[in-house]
Amino acid sequence: MKGACAALLLAMLAAAPEARAETGWPCGTPAPAVPDASWLWSGARYRADWRGDPAIVNLATAIARRAMPEGEAVTRLTAFAARQSAPAEAMALLGSALIDTQGAELRLVTGGIGRFNVRQAQLAARIEAGYRQTDTAQQNADLQEQIRWDTTIFEDRQRLLPTMCSIPGAITRRLGVLLAAARNAAGVLASDAGYLVYATNELAGEVSILDPARQVEIGRIAIGKRPRGLVASPDHRTLYVAVSGSPIGGPGVDESTLPPPDKAADGIAVVDLATRKVVRTLRGVSDPEQIAISPDGARLFVSSEDAGELLTLDTQGRVLSRLAVGRQPEGVNLAPDGRSLLATSEEDNAVSLVHFSASGAQTIAATLPVGQQPRSSAFLPDGRAVVGGEFDASLTILSTGKTPRVLRTIHLAPEERPMSVKAGPVADGTVYVTTGRGGKMLKIDTTDARAQAPVLAAASVGERPWGLALSPDGTTGYTANGPGEDITVVDLRTMRVVGKIASPGGPWGIIAVPTR
Numbered sequence: 001m002k003g004a005c006a007a008l009l010l011a012m013l014a015a016a017p018e019a020r021a022e023t024g025w026p027c028g029t030p031a032p033a034v035p036d037a038s039w040l041w042s043g044a045r046y047r048a049d050w051r052g053d054p055a056i057v058n059l060a061t062a063i064a065r066r067a068m069p070e071g072e073a074v075t076r077l078t079a080f081a082a083r084q085s086a087p088a089e090a091m092a093l094l095g096s097a098l099i100d101t102q103g104a105e106l107r108l109v110t111g112g113i114g115r116f117n118v119r120q121a122q123l124a125a126r127i128e129a130g131y132r133q134t135d136t137a138q139q140n141a142d143l144q145e146q147i148r149w150d151t152t153i154f155e156d157r158q159r160l161l162p163t164m165c166s167i168p169g170a171i172t173r174r175l176g177v178l179l180a181a182a183r184n185a186a187g188v189l190a191s192d193a194g195y196l197v198y199a200t201n202e203l204a205g206e207v208s209i210l211d212p213a214r215q216v217e218i219g220r221i222a223i224g225k226r227p228r229g230l231v232a233s234p235d236h237r238t239l240y241v242a243v244s245g246s247p248i249g250g251p252g253v254d255e256s257t258l259p260p261p262d263k264a265a266d267g268i269a270v271v272d273l274a275t276r277k278v279v280r281t282l283r284g285v286s287d288p289e290q291i292a293i294s295p296d297g298a299r300l301f302v303s304s305e306d307a308g309e310l311l312t313l314d315t316q317g318r319v320l321s322r323l324a325v326g327r328q329p330e331g332v333n334l335a336p337d338g339r340s341l342l343a344t345s346e347e348d349n350a351v352s353l354v355h356f357s358a359s360g361a362q363t364i365a366a367t368l369p370v371g372q373q374p375r376s377s378a379f380l381p382d383g384r385a386v387v388g389g390e391f392d393a394s395l396t397i398l399s400t401g402k403t404p405r406v407l408r409t410i411h412l413a414p415e416e417r418p419m420s421v422k423a424g425p426v427a428d429g430t431v432y433v434t435t436g437r438g439g440k441m442l443k444i445d446t447t448d449a450r451a452q453a454p455v456l457a458a459a460s461v462g463e464r465p466w467g468l469a470l471s472p473d474g475t476t477g478y479t480a481n482g483p484g485e486d487i488t489v490v491d492l493r494t495m496r497v498v499g500k501i502a503s504p505g506g507p508w509g510i511i512a513v514p515t516r
Contacts, residue, residue, distance in 0.1 A: 024114035024115070024117045024118050025110075025113065025114055025117065026113065026116075026117040026120070026161060026165070027113065027161075027164075027165035027168075028165065029165075029169070029484075029486060029500060029502065030500065031110045031113075031168060032106065032110075032168050032169060032171075032172045032502075034103045034106055034107055035099045035102060035103045035106070035172070035175060036099065036103070037096075037099065038214075039095075039099055039175070039179060039214050039216075040092065040095050040096070040099070040179070041095075041179075041183045041186070041188050041192060042188075042192045043088075043188065044088075044091070044092040044095060044183075044186070044188075045092055046092075046096050046099075047092060047093045047096040048096065048100075049093075050093045050094070050096045050097040050100070051097075053093060055080075056090075056093050056094055056097050057097065059076065059077070059080055059094060059097075060094060060097035060098050060101055061101070062076065063076055063077055063098075063178060064098060064101050064102055064105070064174070064178070066170060066171075066174060070174065070177050073174075073177075073178060073181075074177065074178070074181040077094070077178065077181050077182060077185060078181060078184075078185050080094075081182070081185035081186070082185075087185055087186055087187070088186040088187060088188075091182040091183070091185050091186035092186065094182055095179055095182045095183075098175060098178050098179060098182070099175070099179075102171055102172075102174070102175040105171055106168055106171050106172065109167050109168055109171065110168055112164075113164055113165065113168075116157070116161075116164065119157075120154065120157060120158065123150055123153065123154050123157075124154060126150055127147055127150050127151055127154065130143055130146060130147040130150070131147065166504075169502040169504075172216055172502070173216065173217045173502060175216070176211060176214065176216030176217050176218040177217070177218055177219055179214075179218070180209075180211065180218035180219060189515065190515035190516070191211045191212060191213045191214075191515060192213040193211070193212040193213040193471075194472070194473075194514060194515060194516055195212065195471060195472050195512050195513055195514045195515055196209055196210065196211065196212070196218075196512070196513055196515055197209075197210040197211075197212055197469060197478055197487070197510065197511070197512050197513075198210070198230060198232075198239060198510070198511050198513060199467070199478075199480050199487055199503050199507045199508075199509065199510045200223070200227035200228055200229075200230055200241060200467075200480075200507065200508045200509040200510070201227065201503060201504070201505030201506055201507055201508070202226050202227060202228060202248070202482065202505070202506040202507075202508040203248075203505045203506035204504065204505025204506065205222065205223060205224060205225055205226065205227065205243075205505075206220045206221060206222055206223055206227070206505055207220065207221040207223050207227060207230070207239070207241060207271070208220055208487075208503045208505075208507070209221070209276065210478075210487060210501050210503070212471065212476065212478075212489070212512070215489060215499040215500075215501050216501060217501060217502065217503065219276060221271060221276050221277070221278070222278070223241050223243060223269050223271070223278060224241075224243035224265060224267070224269050224278070224281065225243055225244060225245050225262065225265040226243060226244045226245070226246065226248065226265075227241045227242065227243050227269070227508070227509070228242050228243075228244065228288075228289050228290065228508045228509050229241070229242040229288070229289055229290030229291045229303075229332075229509050230242070230291065230509045230510075230511055231291045231292060231293045231300075231511065232273075232293075232511060232513045233293065233297045234293070234295060234296070234297045235297065236273070236513050236514050236515070237272070237273055237274065238270060238271065238272065238273060238297075239270075239271040239273055239511075239513070240268050240269070240270060240271075240291055240293065240300060241268065241269040241271060241291075241509075242268060242269075242285075242288035242289055242290065242291050242302065243265060243266065243267055243268070243269050243281070243288070244261075244265065244266050244287045244288060244289070244305075245261050245262030245263055245264065245265030245266055245287075246261040246262075246266075246287045246305070246306065247259050247261065261287065261306075263286065266283070266285055266286055266287055266288065267281040267282050267283045267284075267285060267288070268281065268282040268285060268288060268291065268300065268302065268313070268317070269281050270282065270315075273513070280317075282300075282313060282315075282316075282317030283317060284313075284317060284319055285302050285304055285311055285313070286304045286305075286306050286307045287304060287305040287306045287307070288302045288303065288304060288305075288311075289303050289305050289329075289330050290302075290303050290330060290331055290332045290376075290509075291303075291332060292332045292333060292334040292341065293334070294334070294338055295336075295337075295338040296338075297315070298314060298315065299312055299313065299314060299315075299320065299360075300312070300313045300314075300315065301332050301334060301341060302332065303325075303329040303330055303331070303332045303343060304329070305328055305329060305330065308324055308325065308326060308327050308328070308329060308345075309322045309323060309324055309325065309329070310322070310323045310325045310329060310332065310341075310343045310352070310354070312362070321362055323343075323352070323354065323362060323364060325343040325345060325352040325354075325364070326343075326345025326347070326348040326350055326352065326367070327345055327346070327347035327348050328345060328346035328347040328348075329343050329344060329345050329346070330344055330345075330346050330374075330375055330376070331343065331344040331374065331375055331376035331377050331387075333376065333377045333378060333379065333385075335379045335400070336379065338356065339355065339356050340353060340354065340355055340356070340365075340379070340400050341353075341354040341356070341362075342354075342377040342379070342385055342387070342400075344370070344374035344375065344376065344377060344387060345374070346373050346374060346375070349369060349370060349371065349372050349373070349374065349389070350367050350368060350369055350370060350374075351367070351368055351370050351374060351377060351387050351396075351398070352364050352366075352367050353365045353366045353367075353368065353398070353400055353404050365404050366404035366405075368396075368398060368404060368405070368406055369396075369406065370387040370389055370394075370396040370398075370406070371387065371388065371389015371390075371391070371392045371393075371394030371395070371396055371409065371418075372389050372390065372391035372392040372394070373389060373390040373391040373392075374387050374388060374389050374390070374396075375388055375390050375418065375419050375420065376388055376418075376419065376420050376421050377421060378421040378422055378423045378431055379400065379423065380423055380427075380429060380431075380446065381423070381427035382427070382429070383399065383400055383401050384397055384398060384399060384400065384407065384429075384446070385397075385398045385400050386398075386421050386423075386431050386446055387421070388418025388419065388420075388421045388433060389418060390417045390418055390419060390436060391417070392411075393411060393412040393413065393414050393415070393416050393417055393418070394409050394410070394411055394412070394418070395409070395410045395411075395412070395418060395421070395431075395433070395444070395446070396408075396409050397409070397410070397446055410444075410446070410454075412433075412435070412438075412442070412455075413438075415435075415437065415438045416433075416435040416438040416440060416442065417435050417436040417437050417438055418433050418434070418435060418436075419433075419434045419435065419436040419465065419466050419467075419468075420433070420434045420465075420466060420467055420468035421433050421468075422468050422469075422470055422477075424443075424470075424474070424492075425470060425473075425474025425475075425492075426474070428445075428447070429445060429446045429447035430443060430444065430445060430446070430456070431443075431444050431446055432444075432468060432470070432477055432492070433468075434461070434465040434466060434467070434468045434479050435465065436464050436465065436466065437464055439460055439461065439462060439463060439464065439465065440458050440459060440460055440461060440465070441458070441459045441461045441465060441468065441477060441479050441488075441490055441495075442455050442457070442458050443455070443456045443457040443458070443492075443495055444456065456495075457495035458495065459488075459490050459495045459496065459497055460497070461479045461481065461488035461490065461497060462479065462481035462484040462486060462488050462500070463481050463482070463483045463484030464481060464482050464483050464484065465479035465480065465481045465488065466479075466480050466481070466482050466507075466508055466509075467479070467480035467507070467508055467509040467510040468480075468510065469510040469511050469512045470492070470512065471512050472512060472514050474492065475491070475492055475493060476489060476490065476491060476492060476498075477489075477490040477492050478490070478510050478512065479510070480503070480507035480508055480509060480510040481507060482506045482507055482508060483506075485502065485503060485504045485505065485506065485507065486500050486501060486502050486503055486507070487500070487501040487502075487503050487507060487510065488500055489501065
């Protein structure tokens with residue numbers, strides 16, 4: 001019993017490090033900020049007098065309750081706005097009510113979690129003190145019984161912690177959804193930032209919609225099984241998402257123990273971003289993972305993992321061509337001019353460079369060796385490209401011109417495993433890299449000739465960051481942290497973490513799409 005109790009106390013201390021213990025906050029993610037008037041959209045004025053309008057009070061009270069499905073809440077809000085002679089004013093009043101009521105609930109919940117943690121710490125201290133007494137004094141049956149009883153209570157309470165810790169995020173996510181609906185009903189679209197962020201949640205089968213201005217989730221789209229890679233059409237009206245019925249494996253998983261794939265679930269989900277609905281799913285692609293799109297929006301390039309092929313589809317789903325690009329292809333990246341494409345092969349540790357003729361015909365110009373388990377690539381403005389090797393922590397620099405070749409390989413620290421690679425917004429050879437199990441986002445100068453990777457800056461972003469997106473203005477980065485179930489927001493100018501957005505369900509891919 002004594003050893004088990006000691007292990008339990010150590011686990012509690014590990015889950016609540018000093019920074020959180022000081023504030024009585026035991027959850028793995030920080031307590032969400034209490035919403036205030038800044039959560040309203042531009043042009044909306046906070047109205048403290050909302051309590052004097054019974055219709056607003058009744059509606060806010062009803063739709064704020066988490067027992068009401070979000071879809072029903074949005075429908076009721078939208079119907080209410082349609083009945084108003086001045087919907088923009090009514091929605092500002094409703095938004096003020098939601099901010100105040102949800103903020104009060106959030107303060108109540110976070111305060112309760114803090115008090116819970118204090119009580120647990122006190123109980124743990126009592127258990128520990130009891131064991132010290134049994135070490136120094138004669139065994140006492142009453143004391144032993146008290147220790148057993150306290151330990152049972154402690155363990156029972158601790159099992160409630162994950163559910164308790166999920167509630168603050170649920171409150172802020174619901175508020176974000178309702179405020180986005182109020183904003184739309186007021187005739188003010190999308191986000192003050194000028195773009196929205198979309199993240200695929202591989203385990204949940206959904207795409208999260210995130211408002212970067214307020215760093216909150218504002219909606220979800222049911223997308224299909226295991227969504228991973230995604231890309232937006234050049235006109236920013238359509239989202240294409242790779243969905244797959246293949247079971248999730250990963251490092252160390254014996255694939256023979258996995259269930260058979262559901263091939264009927266494979267395809268490319270086509271999402272109308274105006275209605276936020278899947279309008280159709282393009283079939284005929286086996287286990288797709290990542291996608292690229294031509295500059296004119298007419299063709300999709302998709303990696304088919306189990307077929308070892310790069311497929312080219314039109315937007316109606318017709319297969320225009322197939323190219324063998326090695327075993328387990330994953331990363332697909334099209335050059336900005338649309339004339340070249342890189343497709344990585346995880347098992348062959350190679351990348352295929354595809355060139356397009358003026359007529360659109362495809363030829364493999366070269367297959368080049370790169371690092372181990374290449375996940376993704378990025379084209380640089382000077383004709384070079386970068387391919388990340390996850391297993392050997394490498395970045396391979398390529399020439400993609402008329403004579404394709406490996407220029408050099410640079411090496412990261414062994415724990416920094418490249419997952420997603422993006423060229424920086426400035427044409428200076430800078431790339432940004434997520435490092436998976438390394439838990440970081442790196443800024444790297446690829447023009448530096450040293451063999452050891454010249455890391456300009458690093459940000460600790462969370463648990464196993466995978467996907468990476470850069471804002472359209474090039475000032476902000478977003479990492480999808482799968483096991484951490486959140487999105488980290490990074491200021492690219494300072495490489496400092498400036499926010500976290502909860503995204504339950506295993507975020508995998510991420511993209512920023514302009515709204516104007």
